[in-house]
Amino acid sequence: MAHEHHRHEGESLATAAKIAMEKSGEQWTQMRASIFEALAAFDKPASAYDIAEKVSQEQGRRVAANSVYRILDLFVGANLARRVESVNAYVANDHPGCLHDCIFLICDNCGQATHIDNDTLSGGVRAAAEEAGFAAERPVIEVHGRCGECVGG
Structure with a gap:
């Protein structure tokens, strides 16, 4: 069944992600926002290590990949991100309000x-x-x- 998506980008995507996360009963913390922003900035699928490195550089402190993995799993569960299984990497979902396989x-x-x-x-x-x-x-x-x-x- 075809339907139109409202695709988000930039600030609109961050806002849609925050709303979707809160709708799923989770808080939108500063760390989650930073990880989502880093994920959305990649133009290719990004690994947890890629994201941890980017957030670490931006914050001037080390962010552990383990913490990033936990947050990415939460994002996948809330439909904010998709996991590209065969390359063990993630992409931001630009229409988090719509669930598809x-x-x-x-x-x-x-x-x-x-x-x-x-x-x-x-x-x-x-x-x-x-x-x-x-x-x-x-x-x-x-x-x-x-x-x-x-x-x-």
């Missing part, structure tokens, strides 16, 4: 990951799992290849 197109050349929503495809995966007697909790579809820029360049 994850479908990523991952460029093996430049590392870019594009998140697409296709409820027909993910619905088919869920239906196939159900036919096999399996309850799909969180389908993740990742397609590796080369992005349009890398193919054309």
Whole structure:
């Protein structure tokens, strides 16, 4: 089923993330805000170590990757971030108010990951799992290849 997304960026994205986090019953702390801001600033999927390094540099103090992992798990649970499983990295969800199964197109050349929503495809995966007697909790579809820029360049 197709529908329009209200995609956020910049301050609008930070505000949408704060609202979604508070709606999930969690507080929007300064550390969570800093980690989300760092995650959203990356133009490719970022690891917890990438994010910890960026926040550490910005705050002038060491931020442990373990703390970042815990917060990223919280973000994934609240639909603020998506985990790109095959590369163990994360991307900010630019429409946190809308829940979809994850479908990523991952460029093996430049590392870019594009998140697409296709409820027909993910619905088919869920239906196939159900036919096999399996309850799909969180389908993740990742397609590796080369992005349009890398193919054309």
